[in-house]
Amino acid sequence: MLGVTVALRPFDRVPWEVPGVIAIKLLVHPLIVFGLMLLFGPFAQPWAATAVLMAALPPALNVFVIARQNNTWIEPASVAVLIGTFASVVTLTSVMWFIQSGRLVFP
Numbered sequence: 527m528l529g530v531t532v533a534l535r536p537f538d539r540v541p542w543e544v545p546g547v548i549a550i551k552l553l554v555h556p557l558i559v560f561g562l563m564l565l566f567g568p569f570a571q572p573w574a575a576t577a578v579l580m581a582a583l584p585p586a587l588n589v590f591v592i593a594r595q596n597n598t599w600i601e602p603a604s605v606a607v608l609i610g611t612f613a614s615v616v617t618l619t620s621v622m623w624f625i626q627s628g629r630l631v632f633p
Contacts, residue, residue, distance in 0.1 A: 541602040556582040574632035584614035
């Protein structure tokens with residue numbers, strides 16, 4: 527059902543909320559998790575890195591499913607999943623690079 531909704535969605539009308547939601551999910555959420563890992567740590571590097579990577583993942587299909595069940599915000603949810611997935615190619619790859627290169631270290 528998500529594929530049909532996204533396929534039928536005109537891309538000239540992206541709801542105004544979607545860029546903010548995507549920015550919060552892909553940028554702010556991983557930073558909050560990183561801060562919490564530092565605040566409540568120490569945690570082993572693999573666990574902390576996994577938590578930050580999980581936070582950096584794009585919005586999932588469950589956003590669309592919840593919107594569909596409540597019959598509200600269906601089209602913006604589908605656009606958020608689509609754009610978030612595209613944008614996460616850059617953000618998730620960057621987080622992985624920071625972790626792999628040792629620039630994102632957990633004490």
